[in-house]
Amino acid sequence: MTDELTLDEAQKAITAGMRAARSIDQPMNIAVVDSGGHLIAHVRMDGAIKASIDISIRKARTSILMNLPTSALAEATQPGAELYGLELTSGGMVTFGGGIPVVRNGVTVGAVGVSAGSVDQDVTVAEAVAAKLAKAPS
Incomplete structure (x- = not known):
């Protein structure tokens, strides 16, 4: 068995995220x-803002590159803080909530990024997706 994420797993997890997004009425x-x-x-759900396509992908990339939820970077990247300017590195990172690493069997195997709602809504949906992906396939 491999710990790498598959397309099938990603699609099923995105479906779980879409259910979570619908439950809060936020594409x-x-x-x-x-x-x-x-x-x-x-996926861009019908009605989700187009600017968030790039943001969702960047949240996922930021999360895997930093091996942290993007929300953990918010305070440290404010003006005058230790990591101020981090968002300008690696092709553009996102330093607010909605990106979550996926850990399986103690190994970070990928990440999720969600965008188009409030930060709290993005985190809620990202958590649903990440929880589905964290379960190793049977």
């Missing part, structure tokens, strides 16, 4: 990347 952009930050799957 979302949902991205899943592999352990190298490469896009596996993405």
